[in-house]
Amino acid sequence: MTAESAADDTLGILHAACVKVGQDADGAELLHRSENAIYRLPGNVVARISRPGQNAAAQREINVARWLGASGISAVRAVPGVEQPVEIEDRSVTFWRELPPHHHGTPAQVAAALKQLHALAPPANFTLGEVAPFVRLEERLTAATVLADDDRRWMFEHLAELRQRWSELPEGLPWCVIHGDAWVGNVVAADDGRVILLDLERTSIGPPEWDLVHTAIKWSSFGWISAKQYGEFCDVYGYDVTAWEGFELLRDIREFRMTAMAVQVATNDPAWRDQANHRLRCIQGQMSERPWKGWSALN
Missing domain, CATH: 3.90.1200.10 (Aminoglycoside phosphotransferase (APH), C-terminal lobe)
Structure with a gap:
């Protein structure tokens, strides 16, 4: 699969996941592709699409993010009120609050x-x-x-x-x-x-x-x-x-x-x-x- 066709594939998965949870995928912007495909959505939301078969890892990441937030640790925030991860064609989609302006830590x-x-x-x-x-x-x-x-x-x-x-x-x-x-x-x-x-x-x-x-x-x-x-x-x-x-x-x-x-x-x-x-x-x-x-x- 070429990089272009892979992008088209994940975009379709993204739209299907957004329909399930009521997120807006219009104008989604691909930010990065490596282990995961990362898209920016309207409303300061970022969607992350895993490789196939990573539901357990995605669920753990959601759990960890919520737990760290409750523990007073600054960490990326899962979008509240969304039941996630969303499973589409064996890919796990998670939704996150976009980070504020930032740079690599020293x-x-x-x-x-x-x-x-x-x-x-x-x-x-x-x-x-x-x-x-x-x-x-x-x-x-x-x-x-x-x-x-x-x-x-x-x-x-x-x-x-x-x-x-x-x-x-x-x-x-x-x-x-x-x-x-x-x-x-x-x-x-x-x-x-x-x-x-x-x-x-x-x-x-x-x-x-x-x-x-x-x-x-x-x-x-x-x-x-x-x-x-x-x-x-x-x-x-x-x-x-x-x-x-x-x-x-x-x-x-x-x-x-x-x-x-x-x-x-x-x-x-x-x-x-x-x-x-x-x-x-x-x-x-x-x-x-x-x-x-x-x-x-x-x-």
Whole structure:
């Protein structure tokens, strides 16, 4: 399916979902397409259309957003009075209040938001479930037509190795509520000063280091932030995950997930094939030592 036909497909799903819940889909604007298709609707509403078979994740995201709001945590808000998610052709559609003007959070702001989140007691009225470090990776690799046979074989073998290492994860900080995907694009700072958590479908119970490693590798693996910025992150949170003996494992899993995502994007858009190949060569050990150059954000 081409990107254009995929857009037409999700637009039809969007209109059907809006009819079910009384939302207005006229003039819907496609904002982003990656794991989900994101549309802006009239009335400061944003609709999110999942990949097929993601109803449980969509329901959990709605539950988490409502729970965080009731707990005093600034997070994306589900549109009230709408029974959701809405299921259309095995796709889950959810409706959200559009964010105010915002920008990526600084490392220090991300640290403060994570520290507040990690201090929460788990919800009493629904189950978060445990962190799933390897969710959907096999599907991405199987569907990746851009992978040569040798590279696909290597990635499956490396995935099996990472799974084994995860089963032997060293003891660290006590497990708690975690965001699950805490890169800066999912922790944003509004112009009014609020720090807002987004993309809550991975929120779960797990090691807090799983959230912290996102920012750590921006410094240690890619050089996207400075040592000073990373130091501020550690100072605010009160912990340096790179000093923990399990850091290299979580770093390797995150780098693998980022590579698998690039492979998925490149399968649908050939313009990203060089980026996917570069990431793969890095994690295979064929490039220079970290921090690696040339990792670009996937648009």
